[in-house]
Amino acid sequence: MTEIPIAADNTEPFVISDTVRKEIERWLAKYPPEQRRSAVVSALLLVQEQNDGWLSNAAMDAVADYLDIPKIAVYEVVTFYDMYDLKPRGKYKINVCTNVSCMLRGSSEILDFLKKRLDIEVGETTSDGKFTLRESECLAACGGAPMCQINDQHFYENLTPKKIQTIIDQLDQQNSQQESSAAVQFEQEVS
Numbered sequence: 001m002t003e004i005p006i007a008a009d010n011t012e013p014f015v016i017s018d019t020v021r022k023e024i025e026r027w028l029a030k031y032p033p034e035q036r037r038s039a040v041v042s043a044l045l046l047v048q049e050q051n052d053g054w055l056s057n058a059a060m061d062a063v064a065d066y067l068d069i070p071k072i073a074v075y076e077v078v079t080f081y082d083m084y085d086l087k088p089r090g091k092y093k094i095n096v097c098t099n100v101s102c103m104l105r106g107s108s109e110i111l112d113f114l115k116k117r118l119d120i121e122v123g124e125t126t127s128d129g130k131f132t133l134r135e136s137e138c139l140a141a142c143g144g145a146p147m148c149q150i151n152d153q154h155f156y157e158n159l160t161p162k163k164i165q166t167i168i169d170q171l172d173q174q175n176s177q178q179e180s181s182a183a184v185q186f187e188q189e190v191s
């Protein structure tokens with residue numbers, strides 16, 4: 001029996017944005033009209049992105065309603081794949097592959113480095129909310145082992161501790177730039 005996922009927040013209402021609706025429609029157009037559930041994987045990813053990287057129960061239910069499919073069909077997908085998060089995560093989610101090829105080529109060294117650098121364990125998020133560290137099964141990039149994926153999108157391959165250090169530093173820098181430009185914009189809006 002499929003276990004119904006318990007998301008961290010079961011009460012906040014969720015409204016799918018117009019932009020995300022348009023994107024979901026683009027996916028729906030690829031399938032026969034009676035096969036709306038075929039777009040569920042993409043729709044969930046889009047809604048997850050809209051919801052700052054995680055799926056509340058309300059967000060999952062909104063996807064089910066939009067696609068006009070049973071809620072359980074959405075929950076089954078969410079619990080099958082590990083790219084969905086049921087609770088808030090850091091701005092940057094780092095999935096380090098620890099499957100055979102990556103393990104043989106040093107993924108534990110990468111993982112140990114990240115745990116130390118970020119001062120968290122696997123499954124945890126840094127106290128500033130920037131980074132979440134995860135282990136993952138094979139991400140089909142074995143030729144570039146050891147590798148990691150960031151925010152379920154970008155692959156970083158042939159990792160070494162030095163290379164992952166550079167990546168983390170760049171993300172840190174990117175985050176600081178985004179925060180300072182958001183602060184400038186806010187100041188301009190209120191002045």
Ligand code: FES
Nearest residue numbers: 097099102138141
């Ligand atoms: S084993 Fe790591 S990508 Fe395949």
